[in-house]
Amino acid sequence: MSRAGAPREWLMFTGIRNSEDAAAELIRLVKRIDEAGDLVQYVLRNLAGCPSDDTEEMLRVARSAINEAIENLQGAAGELRRCPDPDVA
Secondary structure (H helix, E strand, O other): OOOOOOHHHHHHHHOOOOHHHHHHHHHHHHHHHHHHHHHHHHHHHHOOOOOOHHHHHHHHHHHHHHHHHHHHHHHHHHHHHHOOOOOOO
């Protein structure tokens, strides 16, 4: 798993100066990514047993990547919330 990034890096990336607001933005993005994961899961269920094993495998990889991205962003949001002053981190 990749590192989530330092709180200061996320503040710079999002352009948001407040740690709590930046964390809320990351959680908003997590919800959008989770919706994408639900869609991938739906398509995967509909393609179960299709003649192309590669298609199912690619969708499984996509689902795993989405889950890992969600974990990383949730971790970054948690770090932002635990570190109100990112210059200290």
